[in-house]
Amino acid sequence: MSARLDRREFVQHGAATLILGYPFVQLFGADKPSPASGPPQADDLKQLKELMQVPKPGELIALARQRMKDEVKLGVVIVVPADASNASMLANQLSLLIGAADPKCCVSEPRRPFGFPPAVGPGDAAAQLLFYQAVFVCLPVDEVKDLVSDLKADTAVVLLDLAGKPAAELKSEPELFTKGFAKHMAEFIEGKQAERLGEVIKAQRAAVGKETAERIDQALRDLDAREFDKRQRAGEYLTQMTPRCTAILMQALRGKPSLEVTRRLEKMFESVYLSQEKPGARLPFGVAWQEQVVDACPGCGRGEASHSSRRFLRFTSQPRTKK
Secondary structure (H helix, E strand, O other), rough: OOOOOOHHHHHHHHHHHHHHOEEEEEOOOOOOOOOOOOOOOOHHHHHHHHHHOOOOHHHHHHHHHHHHHHOOOOOOEEEEOHHHHHHHHHHHHHHHHHOOOOOOOOOOOOOOOOOOOOOOOOOOOOHHHHHHOEEEEEEHHHHHHHHHHOOOOOOOEEEEEOOOOEEEEEOOOOOOOOOHHHHHHHHHOOOOOOHHHHHHHHHHHHHHOOOHHHHHHHHHHHOOOOOHHHHHHHHHHHHHHHOOOOHHHHHHHHOOOOOHHHHHHHHHOOOOOOOOOOOOEOEOOOEEEEOOOEEEEOOEEEEEEHHHHOOEEEEEOOOOOOO
């Protein structure tokens, strides 16, 4: 990229994008020369480079399917609406569920500028268990139609089986991506009678092998042992094995064990989930945290960033332009 991008222009455009709620990562200013106010900072250029990595149609679902195969998990395709305002609302709702590892996103402010998304916060614990239980990917509705030719107009989520093929659809609900997420999505992923959870458990046990599966079973029993050292060793082993036995651990958690065992199981998921900032265990494929610098004084160059408005979730796949 040979042209230089002015920092003031970068800041002002970032503020405009945020206020308008544009839900997709985008490139801007790369074709304009830099005015006398100087070039952007190194962080600005780094962000532009990251935003240039827009996936081509089909790339995200291929990555998701590969991770599904590697980790023996089901897939969940979240349908990104074609309407920009609805897509923006979905992005903000997902950000509140996922939570941000960056503490700057988690600090709430009593007053926020009109039109700005809410502070992200640490996320929803029940939702985070589900984000780690399956492989999530956010795709524009046109790409989802490539997967499901007869996609229903009110479909918000598509479930992929262990082979990566569409298995079920979940229709849009007013609170699906807010306070109803954990209930609706858990039943969707695991099945009304936990039949889908059982299928994944069977597949994960086969993937790790009989000997390792039996050791996992013993470690789960040892979590409730009387000896502290035995409980501790069991917890350490299961934490190490968590990425390979998510469904097995989830079944144990759904069984309502003792308070200590429940907390230990929750910490196993948290230890992996909270350490992730790339697509996979924490972020669905197809989204990215985008930093926005807010210009408190448009035209005068005084760019300021409030703690709770620095990073926002944006979709990386671009909607197809109509010909």
